Structures are given as C-alpha cells and as structure tokens.
Amino acid sequence: MVFISIDTDNKQAKPFLEFVKTLPFIKIHEEPNVTSAQSLADAKEGKVTKHKNTKELISFLNK
Numbered sequence: 001m002v003f004i005s006i007d008t009d010n011k012q013a014k015p016f017l018e019f020v021k022t023l024p025f026i027k028i029h030e031e032p033n034v035t036s037a038q039s040l041a042d043a044k045e046g047k048v049t050k051h052k053n054t055k056e057l058i059s060f061l062n063k
C-alpha cells in the first residue's frame with residue numbers, strides 16, 4: 001500500500017487527481033480515519049510523549 005499526498009489547490013494537480021480517480025485499483029481517502037484524526041488532534045494539543053532514545057521508547061511501550 002502506498003499513500004500519496006496531492007495538493008488539491010494546485011492547478012496542475014486537479015486534472016491529475018481526476019484521472020487517478022478513474023482508475024479501478026485506486027481508493028481515494030480524503031479524510032483521515034477516526035484513529036488517525038484523534039492522533040492528529042492529540043498531537044496538535046501537545047498530548048505526546050517524548051523519549052531520550054529508542055531503548056526508553058521501547059520500555060515505555062512495553063508497560
């Protein structure tokens with residue numbers, strides 16, 4: 001699976017996006033799913049954890 005970001009305000013991108021939408025193997029997700037939307041909101045509000053290194057992060061995740 002590949003995710004591509006297209007600037008829909010770009011004049012050249014609009015016809016490209018319309019073409020891509022016609023392809024049978026393409027699924028367009030214009031809005032993030034519920035989990036992603038919540039994660040984005042949490043990050044914007046500063047509800048994140050910071051770790052000094054990978055070892056500390058793994059230890060936190062295994063709790």
